[in-house]
Structure formats: C-alpha cells, structure tokens
Amino acid sequence: MTTTTSAAGTAAARDALRAQTIELPSWAFGNSGTRFKVFGSPGTPRDPFEKIADAAQVNAFTGIAPRVSLHIPWDLVDDYEALARHAADHGVSIGMINSNLFQDDDYKLGSLTHPDAVVRKKAVDHHLQCVDVMRATGSKELKLWLPDGTNYPGQDSIRARQDRLADSLAEIYAALDDDHQLVLEYKFFEPAFYSMDIPDWGTSLLHCLALGDRAKVVLDTGHHAPGTNIEFIVAQLVRQRRLGAFDFNSRFYADDDLMAGAADPFQLFRIMHEIVQADVLRPDSGVNFMLDQCHNIEAKIPGQIRSVMNVQEATAKALLVDAAALDAAQRAGDVLGANGVLMDAYNTDVRPLLADLRVEQGLDPNPMQAYAASGYAAKIEAERVGGAQAGWGA
Ligand code: LRH
Ligand code: MN
Numbered sequence: 236m237t238t239t240t241s242a243a244g245t246a247a248a249r250d251a252l253r254a255q256t257i258e259l260p261s262w263a264f265g266n267s268g269t270r271f272k273v274f275g276s277p278g279t280p281r282d283p284f285e286k287i288a289d290a291a292q293v294n295a296f297t298g299i300a301p302r303v304s305l306h307i308p309w310d311l312v313d314d315y316e317a318l319a320r321h322a323a324d325h326g327v328s329i330g331m332i333n334s335n336l337f338q339d340d341d342y343k344l345g346s347l348t349h350p351d352a353v354v355r356k357k358a359v360d361h362h363l364q365c366v367d368v369m370r371a372t373g374s375k376e377l378k379l380w381l382p383d384g385t386n387y388p389g390q391d392s393i394r395a396r397q398d399r400l401a402d403s404l405a406e407i408y409a410a411l412d413d414d415h416q417l418v419l420e421y422k423f424f425e426p427a428f429y430s431m432d433i434p435d436w437g438t439s440l441l442h443c444l445a446l447g448d449r450a451k452v453v454l455d456t457g458h459h460a461p462g463t464n465i466e467f468i469v470a471q472l473v474r475q476r477r478l479g480a481f482d483f484n485s486r487f488y489a490d491d492d493l494m495a496g497a498a499d500p501f502q503l504f505r506i507m508h509e510i511v512q513a514d515v516l517r518p519d520s521g522v523n524f525m526l527d528q529c530h531n532i533e534a535k536i537p538g539q540i541r542s543v544m545n546v547q548e549a550t551a552k553a554l555l556v557d558a559a560a561l562d563a564a565q566r567a568g569d570v571l572g573a574n575g576v577l578m579d580a581y582n583t584d585v586r587p588l589l590a591d592l593r594v595e596q597g598l599d600p601n602p603m604q605a606y607a608a609s610g611y612a613a614k615i616e617a618e619r620v621g622g623a624q625a626g627w628g629a
C-alpha cells in the first residue's frame with residue numbers, strides 16, 4: 236500500500252516547518268576532540284563573541300537556528316548583557332545556560348552528590364552564578380547535566396547520594412525566577428563507570444517531579460545503552476509533559492557527539508514522528524530542540540548547518556506521515572499497512588519541499604553550497620590568526 240499526503244496535509248506541514256526552531260550549542264564552534272587528541276582548526280573562535288558570530292551564520296543560511304546555548308564557565312565574559320546585545324546584533328538570542336560540574340578538581344568524588352557539604356555548596360553556588368547569567372542574557376532555561384557517580388561497588392552509598400542530590404537540586408530550583416525552568420539531563424555512563432547518579436530518564440523524572448512543574452527532563456540522544464528505544468522515552472516524557480529539551484547528536488558506539496542524523500537518520504525520524512503525533516513541535520510547546528555536538532575533524536559551521544538540515548529533513552518526513560491512513564491501519568490491526576504508511580513518509584525525498592520553503596523566505600535553497608560560496612570561512616581564517624582558540628575548557 237502506498238499512501239500520499241493530501242494537499243491540506245502538505246500545507247500544514249509547510250506551516251509547521253516555517254515555525255520550527257533549533258538551538259545551537261556554543262561549544263560546537265570551538266575546538267574539541269577525543270581523550271587522544273584535540274585538532275586545532277583555522278578560523279576557530281577565540282572567545283564567546285566569535286562563537287556567537289559563527290552560530291549566527293548557521294541561522295543566516297538555514298533560517299531556523301535563532302538561539303545559542305551557553306556553557307558556563309566555557310563562555311565566561313565580563314559583561315553578559317553586552318554578549319546578549321552582540322547576539323541580537325547578529326540576529327540571534329541566548330538560549331539555555333548549561334552549568335559545568337565536570338572540570339574542577341574538587342568534583343573528583345562528585346559535585347551535587349559529594350559526601351562533603353562544602354563541595355556540594357560550591358556546586359550549588361555555581362548554579363546561582365548561572366542564574367545570574369540567565370538574568371543578564373534573558374535566558375529562561377538552566378540546563379544541568381550531572382557527571383557524578385562512582386567507579387567501584389561500595390565506593391559510596393547509592394541511596395545517600397540520591398538524598399544529597401535531591402537536597403542540592405531543591406536549593407538550585409528555589410533560586411530560579413518564576414519564569415525560569417530547570418532542565419535535567421541523564422546519561423547512563425561516563426565519566427563514572429559503575430554507577431551514575433542520574434543514569435536514566437526515570438531518575439531524572441523522579442527528581443523533576445519532586446522539584447515542581449518547572450523542572451523537566453533533557454533527552455540527549457547519545458546517552459543511552461545501544462539498542463534503547465529512544466522514541467518510547469520521548470512518548471513517555473511527553474505524556475507527563477516533562478520533556479524539556481533534546482540534545483540531538485549521533486552515535487555509533489558511545490557518547491560520540493557526531494552530527495545529528497548522520498549515524499541513524501531513521502531513528503531521528505522515529506523520534507520526530509512521536510513529537511509530531513503528540514503535537515509538541517510548536518515553539519510554544521515547551522520542548523527545546525537543541526543540538527549537542529562536537530566537530531572534531533569536520534569544519535564546524537557547515538557541520539552545524541548539515542545537522543540542522545538533517546533535523547529539518549527528519550521533521551518534514553514526520554510531518555508528511557498520513558495520520559488518517561496510519562490511524563485507520565492501526566485500528567484495523569493492519570500491521571504491514573501501518574508500517575507501510577510510516578515508511579512511505581520516511582522514504583519521501585523532502586529536499587525539494589525544504590528548498591522551496593527556503594526560497595519563499597528569501598534564503599538560498601542550498602545552505603551548504605551558499606555558506607561555502609559566501610567567503611565567511613576564508614574571512615575568519617584570515618582574521619583570527621593568533622590568540623588562544625576556544626575549546627573544551629576554554
Ligand atoms: C555530557 C553532555 C552534557 C554536557 C555536554 C558538553 O556528555 O552531553 O550535555 O553539557 O555534553
Ligand atoms: Mn548533552
């Protein structure tokens with residue numbers, strides 16, 4: 236059975252695609268690497284202002300990436316209001332503020348869960364600094380990923396660590412303004428290898444439920460055991476209205492942080508199908524669609540452009556699923572028919588549709604080519620000679 240989307244369905248898909256936004260991580264524009272080597276690259280930003288200028292290029296060519304997420308202290312500046320003005324001058328705004336609990340010697344045995352109250356207070360206080368950055372930049376979301384955990388059975392009490400975590404999170408949540416939201420990310424392993432203190436969506440959700448309505452879960456697509464059905468988790472969190480954000484990236488093995496949609500475009504489509512079905516694609520739905528990637532060997536700006544386009548293509552395919560035909564097949568118990576409806580949408584070439592939408596918005600239909608032809612890469616390579624390049628830890 237082959238189904239085709241009606242003209243009305245295509246019009247609705249176009250409207251939804253016009254409204255879609257994707258948030259970019261500032262750290263994608265700095266140098267990154269593996270534990271073996273960080274490769275420098277010409278033109279890499281030397282400070283947060285240059286990272287934002289580069290992120291603005293991604294928005295200029297795709298038209299759907301209007302926010303940049305900061306990581307503190309990687310994006311430390313003296314004047315955050317000036318950084319927000321700089322973003323506005325470049326046609327973008329500051330998105331989520333990420334705290335960083337993974338690069339300080341004091342956190343060897345944990346941060347928010349550390350056995351020593353002095354270290355826990357230091358970790359809580361770091362979030363108060365992040366809330367100040369939110370106030371100065373107009374950001375509404377504090378994003379927290381906890382690297383805490385243990386490496387050996389018996390190293391610490393699993394239960395006591397959860398209690399300390401709950402107390403620390405409650406202090407942070409209490410420091411938020413009324414229009415702020417806390418989003419809590421989980422990860423099943425790394426940097427701890429025996430037990431992570433927030434290893435899964437269930438643990439994150441339990442802490443969010445204890446905190447209050449303005450606490451939601453972040454789903455990083457690289458943070459699950461191989462074979463995990465991520466779209467199932469999406470469906471569960473959306474049902475509870477607790478899906479706060481995505482960190483999109485691809486993985487083949489672990490937390491690879493490769494370009495979204497590069498390793499498994501079908502998984503990205505299945506995730507976006509859950510999003511579209513639940514009607515939470517809309518920018519006012521409270522779900523922030525963000526990238527969390529590193530470009531270790533490929534050029535960073537086109538790497539982000541490619542990822543944005545991959546998410547957009549997966550979204551377009553999900554929007555083209557013939558919902559009526561799918562519903563009818565599901566109700567009739569037509570296993571192959573229902574699967575066929577989904578596959579028809581997945582196998583549709585949506586690139587002409589997206590190119591058409593870009594032209595309609597005054598953009599070049601081919602963002603990759605247009606960026607390459609723009610001369611921006613040569614310009615920053617010439618301008619940014621000397622000085623420390625920004626990267627992990629800088
Ligand atoms: C942890 C993580 C988290 C961090 C980012 C740099 O693996 O996904 O979101 O903030 O990487
Ligand atoms: Mn992440």
Ligand code: MN
Nearest residue numbers: 455457458490
């Ligand atoms: Mn990660």
